[in-house]
Amino acid sequence: xxxxxxxxxxxxxxxxxxxxxxxxxxxxxxxxxxxxxxxxxxxxxxxxxxxxxxxxxxxxxxxxxxxxxxxxxxxxxxxxxxxxxxxxxxxxxxxxxxxxxxxxxxxxxxxxxxxxxxxxxxxxxxxxxxxxxxxxxxxxxxxxxxxxxxxxxxxxxxxxxxxxxxxxxxxxxxxxxxxxxxxxxxxxxxxxxxxxxxxxxxxxxxxxxxxxxxxxxxxxxxxxxxxxxxxxxxxxxxxxxxxxxxxxxxxxxxxxxxxxxxxxxxxxxxxxxxxxxxxxxxxxxxxxxxxxxxxxxxxxxxxxxxxxxxxxxxx
Amino acid sequence: xxxxxxxxxxxxxxxxxxxxxxxxxxxxxxxxxxxxxxxxxxxxxxxxxxxxxxxxxxxxxxxxxxxxxxxxxxxxxxxxxxxxxxxxxxxxxxxxxxxxxxxxxxxxxxxxxxxxxxxxxxxxxxxxxxxxxxxxxxxxxxxxxxxxxxxxxxxxxxxxxxxxxxxxxxxxxxxxxxxxxxxxxxxxxxxxxxxxxxxxxxxxxxxxxxxxxxxxxxxxxxxxxxxxxxxxxxxxxxxxxxxxxxxxxxxxxxxxxxxxxxxxxxxxxxxxxxxxxxxxxxxxxxxxxxxxxxxxxxxxxxxxxxxxxxxxxxxxxxxxxxxxxxxxxxxxxxxxxxxxxxx
Numbered sequence: 001x002x003x004x005x006x007x008x009x010x011x012x013x014x015x016x017x018x019x020x021x022x023x024x025x026x027x028x029x030x031x032x033x034x035x036x037x038x039x040x041x042x043x044x045x046x047x048x049x050x051x052x053x054x055x056x057x058x059x060x061x062x063x064x065x066x067x068x069x070x071x072x073x074x075x076x077x078x079x080x081x082x083x084x085x086x087x088x089x090x091x092x093x094x095x096x097x098x099x100x101x102x103x104x105x106x107x108x109x110x111x112x113x114x115x116x117x118x119x120x121x122x123x124x125x126x127x128x129x130x131x132x133x134x135x136x137x138x139x140x141x142x143x144x145x146x147x148x149x150x151x152x153x154x155x156x157x158x159x160x161x162x163x164x165x166x167x168x169x170x171x172x173x174x175x176x177x178x179x180x181x182x183x184x185x186x187x188x189x190x191x192x193x194x195x196x197x198x199x200x201x202x203x204x205x206x207x208x209x210x211x212x213x214x215x216x217x218x219x220x221x222x223x224x225x226x227x228x229x230x231x232x233x234x235x236x237x238x239x240x241x242x243x244x245x246x247x248x249x250x251x252x253x254x255x256x257x258x259x260x261x262x263x264x265x266x267x268x269x270x271x272x273x274x275x276x277x278x279x280x281x282x283x284x285x286x287x288x289x290x291x292x293x294x295x296x297x298x299x300x301x302x303x304x305x306x307x308x309x310x311x312x313x314x315x
Numbered sequence: 316x317x318x319x320x321x322x323x324x325x326x327x328x329x330x331x332x333x334x335x336x337x338x339x340x341x342x343x344x345x346x347x348x349x350x351x352x353x354x355x356x357x358x359x360x361x362x363x364x365x366x367x368x369x370x371x372x373x374x375x376x377x378x379x380x381x382x383x384x385x386x387x388x389x390x391x392x393x394x395x396x397x398x399x400x401x402x403x404x405x406x407x408x409x410x411x412x413x414x415x416x417x418x419x420x421x422x423x424x425x426x427x428x429x430x431x432x433x434x435x436x437x438x439x440x441x442x443x444x445x446x447x448x449x450x451x452x453x454x455x456x457x458x459x460x461x462x463x464x465x466x467x468x469x470x471x472x473x474x475x476x477x478x479x480x481x482x483x484x485x486x487x488x489x490x491x492x493x494x495x496x497x498x499x500x501x502x503x504x505x506x507x508x509x510x511x512x513x514x515x516x517x518x519x520x521x522x523x524x525x526x527x528x529x530x531x532x533x534x535x536x537x538x539x540x541x542x543x544x545x546x547x548x549x550x551x552x553x554x555x556x557x558x559x560x561x562x563x564x565x566x567x568x569x570x571x572x573x574x575x576x577x578x579x580x581x582x583x584x585x586x587x588x589x590x591x592x593x594x595x596x597x598x599x600x601x602x603x604x605x606x607x608x609x610x611x612x613x614x615x616x617x618x619x620x621x622x623x624x625x626x627x628x629x630x631x632x633x634x635x636x637x638x639x640x641x642x643x644x645x646x647x648x649x650x651x652x653x654x655x656x657x658x
Contacts, residue, residue, distance in 0.1 A: 054502060056658070081504040088502065092494040096334040097327055108323040109503040132334075152503075 005068055007032045007156050007187040008053055013062035015048050015211075022048040023059070024211035035178070035188040037198040039300060040208035041310070046191035047089055049208070050160050053189065054086050067156060082111055085154030087145045089161050095134030099125055099144055102133055103151055110152040123147040123177050139170025146177055157181055159190040163197060175201060195300035207304055214307050222303045228256040228270040231302050232279065235264040235292040242288035252278045259305065264292060268302070320505060324513035329520060331487065341482070342525060346475045347532050350468060353594070354537050357463040364389050365431040367409045368398040374413035381442035382411070388434055409435060468533040469620035470593035475525055476552060477587060477613050480559025481566060481580050483521075484514045488567035489576040498658040507657070511648075515560050522556045523549070542627030550630065551623060554637055555616040558644030562612070565647035568655045587613040615639035 008030040015023040022045045030036040038046045051057040053064060055071035067083055069076040093102050100116055107113045120126045123143040128136060136144065142162060149157060159178070163171040178188060178201060192198055198205045199219040207215040207222070215222055223229070236243055243265070246258040254271040269275040272295050283290065305311060332338050366389045369379045375392050382390045393401065401407045402420060408431035410420035417439060421428035491497045500510060526549065533539035541548055566583055570576035590597060590604075591613035600608055608614055615636035622628035622636075 056498060056502060078504060081502075084502075086499075086502040088495060088499055090495045091499040092496065093499075094327065094331055094491075094496065096331045101327065101330065104318060105323045105327050106503065108318040108320040109500075109505040111504075148499075 005032075006030055006065075007034075008036075008064075008066050008189060010053065010064045011062060013049065013052060013064065014060045015045075015052060015057065016060050021211055023052065026062070026208075026211065026213060028206060028213070030187065030189055032187050033182075033185060034203040035182055035190070035201055037202035037205040038189070038191040038208055039193065039195065039198045039205045039304075040191075041193060041304075044208040045211035046193075046208055047160055048211075050158055050189065050191050051088075054084065054158050055080065082152065083155045085149035085152055085157040087149045087157075087159045087162055089164075091145060093133050093141070093144065093148070095132060097133055098130050099133065099136070099147075100129045102144060103147055106148040107151045112153055113151050114153055119147050119151045122150055122180060124173060137170070139166050139173060142166060142170065142174060143177060146174065150177075150181065154186065156187045156189070159188065161191055161193070163192070163194065171197070195304070198300055205300065207300070207307065209304075209308055215303060219300055222300060223298045226257070226268050226298050226302060226306055228254075228268045229298050230269045230272050230295055231298050232267045232269050232272065232275060232295045233264050233292065234267075234279070234283075234290055234294075236283075237289040237291045242286050244282055244286060244288075248282070249279070252282065254278075257306065259309070266302075266305070268298065268306070269295075321509045321512060321516070324505075324509055325516040325520075328487065328513050328517035332483065332517065332521065338483075342475070342479045342521065343528050346471050346525075346529050350464075350471050350529065350532060351536065353467055354464040354533075357467075365409075365427065365434060366391070366407045367411060367431050367435055368393045368401055368407040370395050370398045370410060370412040372413055378411060378413045378417070378439070382435060382438050384442075385434055385438035388431070388438070411435060411439075462537075464533070464537045465539050465625055466596075466621070467594065468529065468537075468539045469624045470617050472526065472529050472552065473555065473591070473613055473617040473620050474588065474593045475529060476522070476555040476616065477559050477562075477584060479521070479525065480518060480556055481563040481584060483518060484560050484563030485567035485570075485576050485580055486573070487514070488564065489570050489573055492567075492570075492656065492658070493572060495658075501657050507652075507655075511564060511652070511655075514564065515557060518556050518560045519553065522552060526552050539624075541624050543623035543629070547623050547630040547633075548620070551616070551619045551633070551637065551640075554640050554644070555612075555620075558612055558616070558640045558647075561644040561646075561648035561651065564651040564655075568651040571656070587611050590614065592617050610639065612640050612643040 006029040008028065010026065010028050013023050013026040014021070024045070026045075026049060038049060040046050048057060052059045053066060055066070055077055064071060066080060069080045071077050071080070097105070099120070103116050103119055107116065114122070117126070120129060123146055125140060125143055125147065128140060133141065133144065146159070146162060149159070157178075162178075163174050166174070175197070178190075182188060190201065202219060204216070204218050205222065206213045215225075217225075246260060249255060249258045249265070249267060252267075252275055254269050254275040255267050256270055257268040259266045267275065267279070276295070301311070365387055367382065369375050369382065369390060369392045371392055371394050379390050379392050382388050391407070398407070398410045402410045408421065408425065408427045412418040412420065419432050419435065421432055423429060530541065530548075562583065566579045567576055570579060590600065590608045591611050593613070597605075597608045597614060619633045619636040619640070622633055623630075
């Protein structure tokens with residue numbers, strides 16, 4: 001890609017906890033200036049991975065290099081801390097401090113930093129400057145958390161599920177904040193289990209499952225790997241009794257792949273206008289009655305389902 | 316321009332404290348309530364009245380008359396069974412059965428009863444014609460310094476230093492840990508020593524308010540003065556506050572939940588509330604326990620505070636107790652730093 005060294009490089013990363021292997025031999029390279037997403041269900045090892053890269057968790061094995069430095073060297077680690085902006089998944093900032101006081105506190109830890117007003121403008125919290133953190137909405141708290149990460153003018157921003165639990169409007173506001181940071185040349189590594197977020201924000205995503213990367217590429221390339229751009233889902237009134245066999249469905253015009261789920265069947269389809277009439281005709285011949293028929297553009301979720309046979313959100 | 320991280324951390328500590336009304340009450344209000352209640356309950360009353368029973372029988376009325384003539388005795392003539400009942404339930408201090416010899420019935424472990432016996436016996440002997448060979452004169456004084464409240468205020472001060480040190484530090488640290496705030500700080504270049512020191516500094520600021528509140532209240536309400544130097548008092552309380560901040564840090568160094576740290580806190584504080592001479596003198600404990608009791612930080616602190624407030628002792632003579640206070644602080648701080656769980 002580019003000639004400059006990657007912002008993050010890790011090789012053969014392993015982290016075991018008492019009875020689970022959270023990260024099982026992971027390799028990644030994040031280029032300077034890109035927004036890289038770790039996408040996967042809960043428990044896939046995203047948080048463990050990002051915290052190892054942030055230098056907060058020590059891996060059992062493997063090699064990590066961030067901005068050309070290593071966490072294992074105390075002096076380098078300290079320099080590195082100055083250049084990173086980090087938002088953790090579960091941090092609750094002190095309720096009884098105001099927004100401004102919180103930012104000033106975090107600001108005081110860094111040698112170089114934005115002025116308080118600058119960073120408030122970056123995240124759109126100017127009006128909440130004197131409000132107690134405890135009185136903020138979920139979205140405002142999350143933007144404050146990102147503000148505390150941005151206050152050091154970082155080169156590299158780590159965001160761990162920054163929009164989980166937020167309403168759509170708050171989510172969009174955060175996306176704008178991330179967009180502005182990138183426009184100014186920053187590198188972002190984020191984790192998410194929202195494929196929409198990954199498709200919208202990330203230049204590249206790594207789909208993780210059971211502590212491993214199972215797919216890596218641009219969102220467009222990953223979706224294209226399904227071989228078709230559309231997904232047609234249907235379900236029948238009386239379930240499996242009159243359902244056509246998967247082999248039968250696979251022969252319908254325009255159908256590239258068939259997946260039978262517990263309550264519905266999903267077809268990956270190149271041409272919806274040819275596949276759907278053929279499907280309806282087939283069901284008609286068998287006397288099966290539809291209880292659901294839906295089509296959508298293929299998403300990263302479909303990529304995950306195709307790779308693992310499970311849904312992303314309840315995997 | 317950049318704020319100093321230690322300054323900002325200390326400010327954050329202080330803001331979190333004074334914006335929490337409950338914390339304000341427990342640190343400032345509660346000791347005053349306690350001092351007020353105990354000061355009232357144990358105020359020095361005039362010469363107490365001693366109730367004694369004369370058991371009904373031949374000669375009871377003459378005996379009762381003789382006893383009624385003695386100041387401070389309240390005499391009731393009762394049937395034998397009633398007298399025994401009242402004696403057993405503590406309503407009378409002594410039962411007197413007329414006859415020859417006159418019998419005194421009382422519990423010799425009760426101070427009140429022993430006093431009643433002395434008074435009654437003196438009255439009985441005088442009534443029978445005993446003459447005192449020596450003339451004596453009573454000089455009655457009630458001087459500040461010897462009252463219970465004079466003993467209590469320094470003890471409450473020590474107890475408060477312990478309580479606010481342990482709670483103030485321990486609670487905030489564990490709260491920051493459970494809220495993953497400690498971990499968030501670890502993701503910045505913040506120095507760990509700055510974080511820990513900020514607790515010590517904010518304690519010092521509030522310390523002076525604590526002393527002023529309690530000592531001022533004692534003086535205004537009960538005329539409890541400070542015999543020694545106020546500077547010495549300030550210095551001792553500062554050492555005490557630092558020492559207990561260190562102990563608080565140690566108690567909070569590993570705990571992951573508020574429940575766990577509360578339990579530990581009580582485990583540390585409860586023995587000292589009882590043993591360290593806050594409400595009553597630790598001289599009451601058996602000799603075998605004394606070395607242990609004296610080695611406790613609160614005991615040493617209370618001793619030093621009383622020495623300055625009541626006896627007016629100079630700071631230079633308080634080396635041993637202050638050394639104990641400082642040693643506890645330094646040792647707990649050092650151990651806390653080593654075993655502290657930063658995430």
